[in-house]
Amino acid sequence: MTVPPLLALMGFVLVATLSPGGATTLATASGANFGLRRSLPLIAGIAMGLASMAAAAAAGLAGLLLAAPALQVALKASGTAYLLWLAWQVGRRSAPRGPGGGARPQSFVDGLWMLWHNPKGWAMTMGAAASFAGLAEGPARLGLLLGAAFGVSAALSLSLWCCAGLVLGRSLRTTAQWRILNAALGSLLALSVLPIWL
Numbered sequence: 001m002t003v004p005p006l007l008a009l010m011g012f013v014l015v016a017t018l019s020p021g022g023a024t025t026l027a028t029a030s031g032a033n034f035g036l037r038r039s040l041p042l043i044a045g046i047a048m049g050l051a052s053m054a055a056a057a058a059a060g061l062a063g064l065l066l067a068a069p070a071l072q073v074a075l076k077a078s079g080t081a082y083l084l085w086l087a088w089q090v091g092r093r094s095a096p097r098g099p100g101g102g103a104r105p106q107s108f109v110d111g112l113w114m115l116w117h118n119p120k121g122w123a124m125t126m127g128a129a130a131s132f133a134g135l136a137e138g139p140a141r142l143g144l145l146l147g148a149a150f151g152v153s154a155a156l157s158l159s160l161w162c163c164a165g166l167v168l169g170r171s172l173r174t175t176a177q178w179r180i181l182n183a184a185l186g187s188l189l190a191l192s193v194l195p196i197w198l
Contacts, residue, residue, distance in 0.1 A: 009132050013149045016124045017050070017157040022083050022192040023115065026106065027158040029090045029185040031165025032172075034105040043158045045111025050121055051151030052112075055143035057125040058133075079117035080193045086114065091186020095178035096169075120192075125150065 018024075023046045030039040086106075093103055106114075115121050128146055136142040172178050 005132065005135050009128070009135060009145075009149060010153075012128060012131070013153045014157070016128075017150065017153040018160075020188075020192075021120050022086075022118060022189055023050075023111075023121075023154070023158060024161045025185055025189045025192060026086060026090070026111075026114070027161040028165035028168075029093075029182065029189070030105050031162035032169030032181060032185070033093060033096050033103070033165075035166055035169075036159065036162050038105045039162045041108040042106040042111045043155060043162060045106075045108035045113075046115050046158055047111075047151050047155040048108075049112040049115025049118075050125070050154045051147040053115060053121050054125040054128060054150040055147035057122070057129040058143035058146050059139045076119050076197065079119050080197075082114060082117045083193050084190055086110075087186045087190035089186075090189055091183050093178070093182040093186075095172075095175045 027039065027043060027046070030042050089103075096103075125146065128150070129142065132146070133142060136145050168181065172181060
């Protein structure tokens with residue numbers, strides 16, 4: 001393995017995980033409402049979901065998805081339904097300690113489940129598996145490499161988005177401000193399904 005292709009992979013992974021989307025919006029909302037510590041299970045679930053997705057794409061699951069259009073449509077439909085449900089959950093929240101503020105942060109399983117139903121995640125990892133297949137000897141090693149790269153990068157970038165949400169949340173004073181923030185984040189999460197179908 002040479003350094004330039006690895007740097008290209010790391011650049012690709014960093015841009016892919018830092019770019020706004022459903023996972024980053026969910027991490028921001030969780031940070032604003034629950035703080036970093038209580039959001040760590042969600043962040044870990046999303047990072048593990050992306051790492052396992054990258055490993056599966058490298059192992060050949062990407063080929064199966066590309067060869068089965070009906071499976072792609074089912075993945076898009078279930079992913080859209082789940083992201084819209086999460087958007088509704090985020091958008092209807094009030095202030096964390098006010099009336100209706102007894103909500104709990106999403107769990108590790110929620111993050112993992114969301115990522116495995118996220119067509120953007122599949123597109124990123126399939127693109128990486130196809131573009132960087134020459135970096136490793138065989139699908140198993142490529143899976144380990146892509147899984148590690150996506151998992152670490154996702155954990156770091158989601159932590160940054162979560163901290164941005166935490167800073168934003170600390171600036172809010174009224175229930176109305178919280179409702180506006182959560183409605184805006186819920187709307188952004190809902191809008192993240194549009195690229196799935198375009």
